[in-house]
Amino acid sequence: MNYFEIPNSNRKYFQTAYTTFEYLFFTYILFKNIKSRRIKPYIVILSFLFIVFQAIYVQLGTIIRLDTIPIGIETILIVFYIVVFLSELAKNMETSILKNYCFWISIGILIYLCGSFFFYILIDSLKRNEIEMFGKMTYISEIIKNVLFGLSLIVYSKAGFKKEIQQEIRPAPFLDIT
């Protein structure tokens, strides 16, 4: 079925589902790779709030061309998670970041979201010919994202999954003084 064959009244459900799925997919990848136990609960809470917001928005919100507000919120949240992930990566660079598959994924997501953020936010204010022109330009960031995702797959298959063995810190026993 073609997207444009969907009646206008039902398009918002489709768009909301797409944005939610996209958010959950990106968040899941980043959540799996963020190690900080302090940050992870915040991601869960923010994701829950986002889904609640989406449920309310799809019922009460009015969509002209695209669900600009959810896309904006999604972008801000994902960029925040990426910044958290990259800062974690910068703190712990035991191996080359270029060999980290999630680095390429996060950069791909970042380029994709940053390349389309303003376009989706301003889409309701743009003329039809501008939408067509800038819409095509967002394909560039999407292609870069796909290339980087492909690269991450190659990196992942080469490196494999190395589980870090955490060394247990054992306390020294009490030694008496006789």
Next chain:
Amino acid sequence: MFFLQSTAPSPTIVLILGTLCMFILVGGIIIFMLLHQRKVEGHSKQIEQMEADHQKILLNASIRLQEEERQRLAADLHDDAGPLLATARLYLNENLINQDKASLLQSILQTRQIIDETIMLVRNISHNLMPPTLKNFGLESAITDLFQKISGSGVVNASSRFHDYKERMNEERELIVFRVVQELINNILKHSKSSFIHLTQNLQEEKIFIRIHHDGRGILQADFDRLNKSYDGLGLKNISSRMRIMQGQISFEKDISQTYFKVTIELPKIDPEAARKTKKQLA
């Protein structure tokens, strides 16, 4: 007034400028990450270099110590055993048969005494190389013996207590631990001016802990690390390299009450090298 009068920028300009800014931001993040990576790599290379230098110092120290040990052995043999044997030979010269019976008996007795002294000397040298108590009765007995000898001097009160040492380590590992303890005790006696030394041994989670407390002047971990990296402190470097062989750790600190100095030796109960070989054989 100008800002109030000016019209809002068109969405197209906002879109272009905004997207441009976003790409600059992404580029900035990527460049920062790559530069940071390079910086970290440089730093780890520097650490590796320092580690290699440190290994070199340790190796030199170990060679120097070996040479000193050989020189001491040579000196003991040359200066003590040599003259004694030469004297014995003098008593056993060709004129011995021409001497009267009394003088002959006297010469033989003298020679026997000298040979006894030489035997004693050689035994002492060999005991210095491998204490017989350690070989026959193990680390606990050897350390207890050492501490009893120190206490016997009446200057320092030395005591030891082994809590969990039912199973002996292999001979080689026991000797290394004994040498480390000996070196530490030697340093304490030489520099600390302490009135007591107490050694305790414990076992916890497959690790042997040997802790030495004393009430004199001591060194802390920072001093140990500093001396270990410098060209001084041959004994400490030797301790360090011995601990590496054992895959153990040594730490210098003050006890909880901040009154006494404490040296903790931490060793794996099972020899990692032997365990590795057994695993390899089984595989």
